[in-house]
Amino acid sequence: MENHPTDEEIFVRLSEIIVQALRIHSQRIKAESRILADLGAESLDLLDIRFRIERTFGFKIEQDEIIRALGKDLSIAEIREKLTIRSLIDFIRNRTGQSVNVK
Amino acid sequence: MIFSIGVDVVSVDRVANLWRNHSERLQQTVFTSEELLPLWIVRKGTLKLTENLSLGQRQYLATRFAAKEATIKAMRLPVDQSYELNNIEVLGKAHLTIRLSGALKEYLTKNGITQMKASCCCTKEEVASFVIGETTNGKSSDR
Numbered sequence: 001m002e003n004h005p006t007d008e009e010i011f012v013r014l015s016e017i018i019v020q021a022l023r024i025h026s027q028r029i030k031a032e033s034r035i036l037a038d039l040g041a042e043s044l045d046l047l048d049i050r051f052r053i054e055r056t057f058g059f060k061i062e063q064d065e066i067i068r069a070l071g072k073d074l075s076i077a078e079i080r081e082k083l084t085i086r087s088l089i090d091f092i093r094n095r096t097g098q099s100v101n102v103k
Numbered sequence: 104m105i106f107s108i109g110v111d112v113v114s115v116d117r118v119a120n121l122w123r124n125h126s127e128r129l130q131q132t133v134f135t136s137e138e139l140l141p142l143w144i145v146r147k148g149t150l151k152l153t154e155n156l157s158l159g160q161r162q163y164l165a166t167r168f169a170a171k172e173a174t175i176k177a178m179r180l181p182v183d184q185s186y187e188l189n190n191i192e193v194l195g196k197a198h199l200t201i202r203l204s205g206a207l208k209e210y211l212t213k214n215g216i217t218q219m220k221a222s223c224c225c226t227k228e229e230v231a232s233f234v235i236g237e238t239t240n241g242k243s244s245d246r
Contacts, residue, residue: 043111044114044118044121044168047121048120048121048124048125051124063185063187064182064185067182068182068185072182072183073181073183074182079182
């Protein structure tokens with residue numbers, strides 16, 4: 001994937017990742033979909049999604065780095081609300097904007 | 104005195120799928136080399152990690168993962184605490200030993216948690232792990 005993908009490109013690739021990781025139909029995936037609350041992801045799924053994002057977009061992600069990017073001092077309930085497809089797109093965009101993709 | 108408790112349930116098959124798809128990253132970030140010792144095999148004269156897990160091996164990995172997640176909950180880690188899951192080493196079978204390293208060991212010391220005790224049980228489909236964090240400073244977690 002070329003540097004600085006558009007949000008649309010990120011959404012397409014991310015949707016493929018979510019379909020494979022959560023084994024759900026792509027029609028269920030919207031930008032506002034909450035990964036945990038709406039799409040039913042659990043801790044193992046978040047790990048699966050993290051590794052697939054790393055492989056697809058070419059950068060390493062630390063444990064809970066995606067969660068920490070949502071904000072500080074968040075409760076579990078706030079994390080469940082804020083962890084959406086949109087928040088993942090923002091995270092990936094910010095990271096791909098900083099680094100050169102390495103396969 | 105009990106600092107806090109944590110519990111987690113994990114699907115055996117889900118962990119096996121995760122191993123099948125991401126064994127390299129799991130070796131780097133989730134499991135320690137000692138935890139993976141039971142998975143080494145000799146194939147054509149070469150020592151390598153098995154890709155095709157037996158039921159026992161799947162249950163073994165699932166137990167490690169469930170215990171790590173339960174430990175995270177028992178430590179009541181703040182969301183902004185940086186760590187990797189291999190900072191938690193889970194050894195043993197039915198009665199587990201939890202060994203912490205890196206940032207999590209520092210967190211343990213800072214919060215006066217002196218010991219983590221864990222146990223688990225498993226079926227063909229799922230593994231459950233229960234972890235207790237103990238402290239001698241008279242303070243339980245208020246998180």
